[in-house]
Amino acid sequence: MRSSAADLAESAVARMQEELPELFSDPQTVTENLVSTEASLRQLAQIMELGADPRGVELPPSTLEIARSGARHHVALADLMRFYRLAQERVWQWAFGRITATARDSAEQAVAAELVTGWIFAFADGAMVRAEQAYEVEREAWVRSATAARAAAIEEVLAGRERDGQRASRRLRYEVNRHHIGAIAWVDRAPDSGDALDVLNESIAELARTLSAESTLSQPLGSLAVAAWASRRSAFTATDLDAVRPRRGRRTVTPGVTIAIGEPGRALDGFRRTHFEAAHARRVASMVLSRGEALTRYRDIAVAALGTADRDHALAFVTRVLGPLAADDETTYRLAMTLAVYLDENSSRIRAAERLTVHPNTVTYRVRQAEALLGRSIGSQTLELRVALALLPTLPGLTHSRPTEL
Missing domain, CATH: 3.30.70.600 (Ribosomal protein S10)
Structure with a gap:
């Protein structure tokens, strides 16, 4: 479990994203839960190895912070507890799979399954109790704090419901008429x-x-x-x-x-x-x-x-306009970025070379190579080309990841 903690955490969080997408609004939240889940798995492995009481273990700091952050951001306690139950289910499935693959006979399998079930359920039960306590303490403090009032004021301003600058300044304790x-x-x-x-x-x-x-x-x-x-x-x-x-x-x-x-x-x-x-x-x-x-x-x-507000449309546009020039390797990417700077500088290889800190002949060479990959001259239809080049750096995210929500 210790050696597989990172992979198992990634699998568990992926399952949780499917079941509870509202808890994963941006990449930072995913990262927080990956760190917390991995820390908890390593802790569970350690108490198994030491024979410690699985109900008496303190939560890792990263896990406590998720519970406290959930209270501050109005995440329902029931959703956090569902999070724990999904993780518990995934870890138990993983452990039982390992047991069935390595047990010498049915008797050994039964004993091992009973032991690991007791450990995992006791650990999860203790963790949920402590997480709930941390959540409640933080929620009570948050409701009473000036920070909560400021957060509410910021939300009102950003939503456009607060239109009075002087009142907003008082609530925020920050002068907005600047x-x-x-x-x-x-x-x-x-x-x-x-x-x-x-x-x-x-x-x-x-x-x-x-x-x-x-x-x-x-x-x-x-x-x-x-x-x-x-x-x-x-x-x-x-x-x-x-x-x-x-x-x-x-x-x-x-x-x-x-x-x-x-x-x-x-x-x-x-x-x-x-x-x-x-x-x-x-x-x-x-x-x-x-x-x-x-x-x-x-x-x-x-x-x-x-251009990336519509993820699928942006991906199709970039690959259609740039073709081989959108290839995911550093050499091709350097050619594309040189072409982008060259077009930004109104096709001046001198100014482009100054921005890129290279020789003007290098700019000329790279532009010709880029044209060869495009299969056409850049003398016409430069608007589509410039937009596609502006979107090109986002291609890794368009292809492999979910964009951050606003």
Whole structure:
């Protein structure tokens, strides 16, 4: 069980996604549950090995955080308990399969099945009791806290139900009649030491300092992501936004953290719009996978955000327009991205070479190779081609993964 914990956790969470899709709204939630399930399986294996009491074991921190996060985000306790029962069923099926495959005779099989059933059911029963306790304690504290009031106020503003700027500012304890930049920061897994939210809030604080913001507002989105706004009285400039863009040899985001930002906006409408733009940027960043940057700005991926709203349509469009140029290998991808920059620079190989930091002859060579793969000259019908090239970085996500929900 210990050596198979990661694979078994992935199988169990996949089953839970089918049964309880409402609990898995984004990739961070999937990751949280994978980490929690694997930790619980390793814990179960350890107490079996030691002969410890399966009902008396404390929950792993990652599992406790899921219960607490569920309380803060109004996940029904019944759904969390259903989660445990589905996991229990999947683990028991796996264990029984191993027993039937290795038992020497029916008597040994019966004894082993009885033992493992007792262990798994007792462990699950104790875990559910502790998870329910953690959920109830957190829910009571959450209902009473100012954080809950702020979360409700943010929801009202984003939904467009709150239209009074002064009242919204009082409820949020954040002045909305200013210029804002919305951001979403996240990590793929909890850090080995410390709390993920602490790391994310520090990353947001550093972003705000780089933007010369005067105030910030942040709100957790589960245990591995944070939504935030940075504001100031004067408008944010192109220079401000350029300062947060990663450059060669310059890191602007904490290692392991990914950030998506919207475009500057003002007052309540700007507060909403920049957040939704950041959410779209996050969705696109999650589809780009390993080819993405640590910081994604909405303006840079706006075409991709619009074009991937219909996942299947976008995939068909990219593969139809680019053909072999959409192949999933780094050499072909480099040719395609060179062609994209070349077209962005109005077919100037000099300007394209400056952006790509290569020799102009290299640009010419790559463009010719790209044309050979396309099977045609790029002299005509460049609009479709440019849109397809803008969508190309999202192809891994379009092909293999489910986009992040807003």
